Amino acid sequence: MTIIEDIKEMQGLAEATRQKGLKIALVPTMGYFHQGHLSLMEAGRERADLLVVSLFVNPLQFGPGEDLEKYPRDGERDARLAEGVGVDILFNPRGQDLYPDDFQTYVSVENVTRNLCGASRPGHFRGVATVVCKLFHIVKPHLALFGQKDYQQLVTIRKMVRDLNLDLEVIGLPTVREADGLAMSSRNVYLSQAERISARALSQALEEARDLVRKGERRAEAVLGRIRERIQRLPETAIDYAGICDPETLEEVAVIAGQDLLALAVYIGKTRLIDNCLLEE
Ligand code: AMP
DSSP states (O other): OEEEOOHHHHHHHHHHHHHTTOOEEEEEEOSOOOHHHHHHHHHHHHHOSEEEEEEOOOGGGOOTTSSTTTSOOOHHHHHHHHHHTTOSEEEOOOHHHHSOTTOOOOOOOOGGGSSHHHHHSTTHHHHHHHHHHHHHHHHOOSEEEEEGGGHHHHHHHHHHHHHTTOOSEEEEEOOOBOTTSOBOOGGGGGOOHHHHHHTHHHHHHHHHHHHHHHTTOOBHHHHHHHHHHHHHTSTTEEEEEEEEEOTTTOOBOSBOOSSOEEEEEEEETTEEEEEEEEOOO
């Protein structure tokens, strides 16, 4: 595995790879790898000749007072794990190169970023879309892989790719979970032992909601009420949002019809965790 920091070097390698008729896959990440990241890399490995993983903690997608400074980092461990699943290139660009002084061009995807995390984290998806668009121009992938754990991010990237006619395929893959259901996240490391137990409430609430819908409940408010009640019962938890939305427009629905998205963001102590699931018909 080669580690590349230089943008021009990455672009040159991408261009040469394309000229040989080989296929490039990109997995964009902020590092501190867990099995969720590795599952995307493994899927990319199967589908492409050159597997590139980008590792960049993108300041543009963090709001004031969020955890940019303390976001967990361990470059050596990440390099070891990436190499272990057959990554060819770990692309680790320098912040100053991606965002030179006087940087002033952004990608803003509109409607699908208004709701859910877009409402709680103003500017977040502008930061995500901008960095991912830049990474696409640097790595020139034929396909890019994202996790459904960040469902709104996946929808946002798909819209950007469609609206800007970017010539690549976006692949979304299922959320990888701990044995007790907690969605894997780099931020889980922030949780104390007691908080780690409370954190199970997210996936359990999703499971309960799916169950209610399976049994015939169609009123979004009734399902959300049960979820809120279940989560608020626990110590140290505060719901940021709980919403049921159309899985493509991400607009809230009052009546559940088909595979709507149930998405949650919950503070466990100071740590904000997200999770989601599709509700069956
Ligand atoms: P991050 O490093 O948190 O920006 O995540 C990089 C990629 O990994 C994104 O496409 C995430 O959606 C994906 N990802 C994060 N956690 C998980 C998970 N538990 N299961 C599957 N994919 C994940």
